[in-house]
Amino acid sequence: MSSSLRRNPSRRNFDEITARKIIEAALGHEGPLLPILHALQEAFGCVPREAEPLIASTLNLTRADVHGVVTFYHDFHRAPAGRHVLKLCRAEACQSMGSEANARRLLDALGIDWGGTTADGSLTVEPVYCLGLCATSPSALLDGEPLGRVGAEQLEALAAEAKR
Amino acid sequence: MKVFVARDAAALAVGADRVAAAIAAEAEKRQQHVTLVRTGTRGMLWLEPLIEVATPEGRVGYGPVTPADVPSLFDAGFLEGRPHPRRAGQVEELPFFKRQTRLIFARAGLANPLSLSDYRILGGLHGLDRALTLGPEQIVAEVKRSGLRGRGGAGFPTGIKWESAARAQAARKYIVCNADEGDSGTFADRILMEGDPFTVIEGMLIAAIAVGATRGFIYIRSEYPHAIRAMASAIEIARREGILGPHAAGSNYAFDIEIRVGAGAYICGEETSLLESLEGKRGMVRAKPPLPVVSGLFGQPTVINNLVTFSSVPFILAQGGQAYADMGVGRSRGTMPVQLAGNVRHGGVFECAFGVTLGELVNEIGGGTASGRPVRAVQAGGPLGAYLPPALFDTPYDYEAFAAHEGLIGHGGLVVFDDTVNLARMARFAMEFCAHESCGKCTPCRIGSRRGVEVLDRILAGRDREQNIALLGELCETLRYGSLCALGGLVPYPVLSALKHFPEDFGLAVLPSVAAAV
Numbered sequence: 001m002s003s004s005l006r007r008n009p010s011r012r013n014f015d016e017i018t019a020r021k022i023i024e025a026a027l028g029h030e031g032p033l034l035p036i037l038h039a040l041q042e043a044f045g046c047v048p049r050e051a052e053p054l055i056a057s058t059l060n061l062t063r064a065d066v067h068g069v070v071t072f073y074h075d076f077h078r079a080p081a082g083r084h085v086l087k088l089c090r091a092e093a094c095q096s097m098g099s100e101a102n103a104r105r106l107l108d109a110l111g112i113d114w115g116g117t118t119a120d121g122s123l124t125v126e127p128v129y130c131l132g133l134c135a136t137s138p139s140a141l142l143d144g145e146p147l148g149r150v151g152a153e154q155l156e157a158l159a160a161e162a163k164r
Numbered sequence: 165m166k167v168f169v170a171r172d173a174a175a176l177a178v179g180a181d182r183v184a185a186a187i188a189a190e191a192e193k194r195q196q197h198v199t200l201v202r203t204g205t206r207g208m209l210w211l212e213p214l215i216e217v218a219t220p221e222g223r224v225g226y227g228p229v230t231p232a233d234v235p236s237l238f239d240a241g242f243l244e245g246r247p248h249p250r251r252a253g254q255v256e257e258l259p260f261f262k263r264q265t266r267l268i269f270a271r272a273g274l275a276n277p278l279s280l281s282d283y284r285i286l287g288g289l290h291g292l293d294r295a296l297t298l299g300p301e302q303i304v305a306e307v308k309r310s311g312l313r314g315r316g317g318a319g320f321p322t323g324i325k326w327e328s329a330a331r332a333q334a335a336r337k338y339i340v341c342n343a344d345e346g347d348s349g350t351f352a353d354r355i356l357m358e359g360d361p362f363t364v365i366e367g368m369l370i371a372a373i374a375v376g377a378t379r380g381f382i383y384i385r386s387e388y389p390h391a392i393r394a395m396a397s398a399i400e401i402a403r404r405e406g407i408l409g410p411h412a413a414g415s416n417y418a419f420d421i422e423i424r425v426g427a428g429a430y431i432c433g434e435e436t437s438l439l440e441s442l443e444g445k446r447g448m449v450r451a452k453p454p455l456p457v458v459s460g461l462f463g464q465p466t467v468i469n470n471l472v473t474f475s476s477v478p479f480i481l482a483q484g485g486q487a488y489a490d491m492g493v494g495r496s497r498g499t500m501p502v503q504l505a506g507n508v509r510h511g512g513v514f515e516c517a518f519g520v521t522l523g524e525l526v527n528e529i530g531g532g533t534a535s536g537r538p539v540r541a542v543q544a545g546g547p548l549g550a551y552l553p554p555a556l557f558d559t560p561y562d563y564e565a566f567a568a569h570e571g572l573i574g575h576g577g578l579v580v581f582d583d584t585v586n587l588a589r590m591a592r593f594a595m596e597f598c599a600h601e602s603c604g605k606c607t608p609c610r611i612g613s614r615r616g617v618e619v620l621d622r623i624l625a626g627r628d629r630e631q632n633i634a635l636l637g638e639l640c641e642t643l644r645y646g647s648l649c650a651l652g653g654l655v656p657y658p659v660l661s662a663l664k665h666f667p668e669d670f671g672l673a674v675l676p677s678v679a680a681a682v
């Protein structure tokens with residue numbers, strides 16, 4: 001298990017200048033909206049509401065269009081996650097190896113539900129439906145690093161480490 | 165001495181980086197010269213972290229290795245392939261490997277996946293060279309001759325799709341590679357992107373030449389950060405080396421590729437939803453017609469294929485469509501990378517010609533369950549595929565034979581469950597997943613799936629069983645006939661197959677009539 005967790009870097013507060021730069025940098029793409037939303041989330045840890053009118057006016061869309069897209073996709077969040085993000089796979093292959101019971105135990109120990117963040121802000125646990133690590137189940141992604149064959153004890157150890 | 169260690173996400177997930185670091189440190193300590201080569205995975209994922217050394221008898225593998233094993237491996241002389249408790253043997257002689265016909269995965273795990281010169285040495289770009297001499301019409305003819313069918317789900321003949329796109333008249337055409345790989349239990353796209361990304365580029369470029377497209381997109385799910393990085397590097401290298409660009413591979417064809425990252429929506433694997441997503445919209449499924457080959461991305465003719473489909477094309481062009489068609493059975497020609505997943509002892513990618521039986525795949529090649537308990541069910545073809553019991557294990561792996569049992573080949577996933585599984589719970593999960601991922605366009609899918617979860621909750625709680633099972637049957641009927649796409653249309657299959665083959669999990673002694681129709 002890694003001893004020094006990489007911190008979830010994206011926790012900057014919203015600022016319009018950065019947001020505008022991000023939006024303009026993506027204008028070369030055909031169909032730039034998803035690349036813009038990903039880049040905003042990378043920078044701010046979420047897609048801030050304040051960014052929606054900026055995107056709308058730049059791309060010549062209505063604000064409702066932009067909002068509709070942001071809310072359609074499970075990846076885009078309205079508020080930044082905790083310092084670390086643990087994505088636990090809940091799909092069939094991981095279920096066949098007992099992932100649901102492991103997850104329940106972790107969430108109960110942390111006192112949160114799916115998508116929740118611990119009270120100290122150290123860890124957010126998100127559901128994911130398949131990481132393509134289905135022959136080394138149960139699997140997870142911790143701050144973007146893949147984990148395979150993860151049991152309940154290892155999950156709890158990771159959560160403890162995230163607190164530090 | 166070269167030591168090969170995979171950098172595939174599944175290998176990393178079980179500690180390949182730590183093993184590689186331990187080897188480097190131990191070599192230095194012993195003042196032994198070791199060159200670490202980071203490769204893709206061979207696909208034998210239960211052996212990961214697998215380390216390989218080149219010996220006169222071929223590559224010898226040790227696995228699964230932990231950092232703690234490393235000193236003893238050096239003591240034992242693993243660099244010369246000597247015995248050690250972790251020694252798996254000559255990698256290409258292992259039964260799991262030897263029984264395969266590796267066309268698409270021929271190079272995976274052999275070399276540095278981002279070395280274009282290694283790619284060439286290992287047979288890459290021959291398909292492209294031949295495609296350039298054949299020209300568009302003959303490329304399409306070869307693909308048609310091969311009998312290749314789409315590996316993303318529906319199994320549509322690829323050559324016919326390309327022919328229609330080639331005929332379409334337009335100023336601009338697109339090639340879209342579907343690497344959304346949303347089915348649980350599948351990872352062939354991921355392993356190819358990480359282990360042999362130039363194959364994907366070569367396949368897409370051949371398609372572009374065939375249909376006259378100039379722009380390509382690869383839509384990769386956001387859950388695959390390593391694949392995204394590998395594919396991005398490969399595209400950059402291909403551009404630098406002139407494989408992509410205004411004169412692709414020195415020809416008069418212009419073609420370039422851009423990567424797009426999904427955003428966690430399963431439905432965006434459905435081709436028209438994916439196109440909407442690429443355009444920057446909600447991933448709402450489009451009604452067909454028009455087909456994407458007529459009016460696809462931004463209204464232009466578009467070939468959208470799965471990543472394994474594109475990756476099958478370089479072989480077909482290099483060796484000829486007939487060589488590909490010579491493998492397989494019936495209308496299922498060529499090879500399929502079967503992905504053994506879940507509670508299976510030997511999990512990984514097993515590429516073989518169509519026609520092996522499901523039982524051979526699960527029990528002989530997969531070695532039964534990882535838990536050592538009896539196999540109870542296999543879900544074939546992803547979350548919309550049926551749950552099949554061992555009684556159906558003599559079913560040959562081919563599109564038509566599977567369809568006869570409501571099974572799906574789909575993207576080639578097989579998820580194995582042992583006897584602790586409750587199939588009524590899995591049926592509930594299928595409905596829940598459908599509700600979670602529905603694009604919302606059709607009422608049966610959007611609302612019906614939620615009702616399905618509630619009905620299954622009542623069945624699981626033992627409330628008015630007979631009545632609720634009848635209701636479940638009606639709901640499934642509505643979903644099957646009232647859905648625009650296969651998400652709502654196929655979710656009845658996992659649900660009703662669970663009921664049909666495992667009625668005891670629904671608290672029933674005998675098979676109810678609603679399921680008998682499945």
Ligand SMILES: Cc1cc2nc3c(=O)[nH]c(=O)nc-3n(C[C@H](O)[C@H](O)[C@H](O)COP(=O)(O)O)c2cc1C
Nearest residue numbers: 314315316317342345346433434435469470473650
């Ligand atoms: C709900 C749903 C999800 C799908 N997901 C994928 C996917 O993740 N990858 C894929 O290649 N095809 C997927 N498909 C199939 C595509 O719609 C389409 O058939 C495929 O991209 C065509 O390429 P092919 O002919 O090479 O298979 C999905 C279909 C449906 C209905």
Ligand code: SF4
Nearest residue numbers: 603605606609649652
């Ligand atoms: S069946 Fe479901 S996912 Fe498919 S188009 Fe209808 S609502 Fe959308």
